[in-house]
Amino acid sequence: MTKITIDKNAFPYPMPMVLLGAMVDGRPNFMAVAWVTRVNYQPPMIAAALGKSHYTNGGIHASRAFSVNIPGVALLEKTDYCGIVSGKKKDKASLFSVTFGEKTGAPLIEECPVQMECKLTDIIDLPSNELFVGEIVGAYADAACCSEGKPDMEKIRSFTLTMPDNRYWEVGRCAGKAWNAGKKIKC
Amino acid sequence: MTKITIDKNAFPYPMPMVLLGAMVDGRPNFMAVAWVTRVNYQPPMIAAALGKSHYTNGGIHASRAFSVNIPGVALLEKTDYCGIVSGKKKDKASLFSVTFGEKTGAPLIEECPVQMECKLTDIIDLPSNELFVGEIVGAYADAACCSEGKPDMEKIRSFTLTMPDNRYWEVGRCAGKAWNAGKKIKC
Numbered sequence: 001m002t003k004i005t006i007d008k009n010a011f012p013y014p015m016p017m018v019l020l021g022a023m024v025d026g027r028p029n030f031m032a033v034a035w036v037t038r039v040n041y042q043p044p045m046i047a048a049a050l051g052k053s054h055y056t057n058g059g060i061h062a063s064r065a066f067s068v069n070i071p072g073v074a075l076l077e078k079t080d081y082c083g084i085v086s087g088k089k090k091d092k093a094s095l096f097s098v099t100f101g102e103k104t105g106a107p108l109i110e111e112c113p114v115q116m117e118c119k120l121t122d123i124i125d126l127p128s129n130e131l132f133v134g135e136i137v138g139a140y141a142d143a144a145c146c147s148e149g150k151p152d153m154e155k156i157r158s159f160t161l162t163m164p165d166n167r168y169w170e171v172g173r174c175a176g177k178a179w180n181a182g183k184k185i186k187c
Numbered sequence: 188m189t190k191i192t193i194d195k196n197a198f199p200y201p202m203p204m205v206l207l208g209a210m211v212d213g214r215p216n217f218m219a220v221a222w223v224t225r226v227n228y229q230p231p232m233i234a235a236a237l238g239k240s241h242y243t244n245g246g247i248h249a250s251r252a253f254s255v256n257i258p259g260v261a262l263l264e265k266t267d268y269c270g271i272v273s274g275k276k277k278d279k280a281s282l283f284s285v286t287f288g289e290k291t292g293a294p295l296i297e298e299c300p301v302q303m304e305c306k307l308t309d310i311i312d313l314p315s316n317e318l319f320v321g322e323i324v325g326a327y328a329d330a331a332c333c334s335e336g337k338p339d340m341e342k343i344r345s346f347t348l349t350m351p352d353n354r355y356w357e358v359g360r361c362a363g364k365a366w367n368a369g370k371k372i373k374c
Contacts, residue, residue, distance in 0.1 A: 001297060002330040006338065009231045010303050010326035012223050013257050013338065013345040014358055016199035036199050037224035039236040040313040044196045047234075047318070049226040070200050073362055081369030094374050110188060116197050124311060126227040126320075131234070133313070139197035143189040151193065151200065153349045158200040159362050160347065162340045166366055171201055172359030175260055175346050179353060182268030187281050 007164070014160035014169050019075075019082055020048055021067035021107040024059030028093040028100075028107030031056050032083030034161040035129075036068065044136040046118060049129045055087040060132050064120040065104035068136075069112035072145075072157040073170060080168075103137040113145035113156040194351070201347035201356055206266055207235055208254035208294040211246030215280040215287075215294030218243045219270030221348040222316075223255065231323040233305060236316045242274040247319050251307040252291035255323075256299035259332075259344040260357060267355075290324040300332035300343040 015034035022029060035049040046068055050057055060066050071079045078095050085092065097110035101117030108115040118134030145155040153171060160169045202221035209216060222236040233255055237244055247253050258266045265282050272279065284297035288304030295302040305321030332342040340358060347356045 003297070003327050004330045004333065004336070006301075006326045006328045006333070006336065008303075008323045008326050009228075010301065010323055010338070011225055012203035012205055012233070012255065013301065013340060013343055014203060014347065015224070016201060016203075016347075018199055035225045037202070037234070037236065038198055038222045039234075039311075039318050040316045041196075041238060042315045045313060046199070047224070047226075047236075049224065049234075051228060068199065076363050077369050077372055079369070080363065080365060080367065081372035081374070084366055084369050090374055092374060095372070110190070114193075114197065114200065116195075122311070124226075124309070124320075126232060128229045129227045131226050133311075136195045136197055139193045139195050140190050141193045143191045146191065146193070149191070149193065150351060151197070151349075153200060153352065153354070153356065156200055160201065160203075160358065161365055162338075163365075164337060165340065166364060167340070168362040168365055168368070169340065170359035170362045171347065172357035175355040175357045176263050176267065177353060178267060178348055178350075178355055179271055180267065181355070182264050182266070182271050185264055185268035185282070187268075187277055187279060 011163045014162045017079060017159055017161050019069040019071055019079055019109055022056050022059040023063045024055060024087055028098050029056055029087035030082050030092050032079050045133060046136055047131050047133040049131045051129055057130055060120060065106040066118050066134055067106040067108050068116045069109040070114040070158050071112050073159050075111060076168060101138050113142045114151050115140045198350050201349045204266060204346055204348050206256040206258055206269055206296055209243050209246040210250045211242060211274055215285050216243055216274035217269050217279050219266050232320060233323055234318050234320040236318045238316055244317055252293040253305050253321055254293040254295050255303045256296040257301040257345050258299050260346050262298060263355060288325050300329045301338050302327045
């Protein structure tokens with residue numbers, strides 16, 4: 001292979017697209033986030049890295065809660081809109097049917113096939129972002145997007161983001177079973 | 188929709204699959220990780236959450252460096268193997284052509300279309316995991332997987348993981364342009 005040096009502003013490929021919700025100034029607000037990952041197994045914890053200038057950050061600081069909502073491709077345009085427009089200027093919650101997590105009060109998007117409500121546990125202060133870490137205290141799904149009571153990727157139809165080309169991607173074909181496909185390897 | 192409560196052990200869907208590298212006891216080691224995300228914009232920083240029992244953790248503590256390598260589907264079986272077998276028992280680096288990052292000495296996998304070397308900046312101690320945060324100090328790509336000097340998803344052919352169904356997925360069709368597709372929405 002011919003190896004080249006690329007911009008250090010590099011990324012995992014591809015990144016999951018979610019709508020992160022929080023109460024801000026007493027109103028539900030949602031933003032599009034791809035910098036999100038599970039960070040702890042037990043209890044289940046998730047973290048999202050938000051640029052410090054975002055309207056949402058203050059709401060999470062104050063309410064000590066946030067939600068992670070997984071949109072399907074049917075919500076791609078609305079999701080993208082939530083990444084373009086600030087809640088300072090627009091009531092983005094008006095785009096969705098909003099409910100509130102019974103454990104935290106965090107706003108949830110009913111149209112999203114999977115919804116998690118999270119209790120804030122830590123805020124890691126980084127140079128240009130804040131990393132919000134939360135315990136998943138409630139998780140919900142559209143029954144029509146589940147098989148045997150568990151979220152089913154082929155029904156959820158979530159999508160991903162790549163940067164710096166800034167494109168969304170559907171989830172493609174199943175490529176194998178994890179903790180299984182490598183059993184044939186020997187070294 | 189009929190909303191059901193699901194296991195709180197819920198996940199972003201889908202998660203990027205990477206091979207995380209570190210020097211452990213003087214030798215290169217690689218593990219499969221899906222709990223990884225960018226966490227800071229400037230400087231570029233990335234974080235990976237590793238269960239505390241993993242062999243790799245001690246190596247990152249000691250060397251203060253790690254690498255994030257993005258495998259294509261051609262490496263799916265080897266990647267999965269690196270998630271099944273511990274470096275305590277097997278020399279997983281023997282599966283790959285290994286080079287070493289010029290800035291950190293972290294081991295890189297030549298067969299991976301994208302490789303990043305990271306200087307450790309923080310370790311966040313969580314109940315069952317350690318979250319390793321690092322600055323991306325060097326990023327490299329296979330020229331054959333780039334277009335106009337940037338990584339090209341359609342050439343990289345990376346893959347994703349979903350849990351708890353434990354399946355890998357190819358990246359599917361381009362579904363739209365980010366910071367653009369939502370411009371037509373009004374609210």
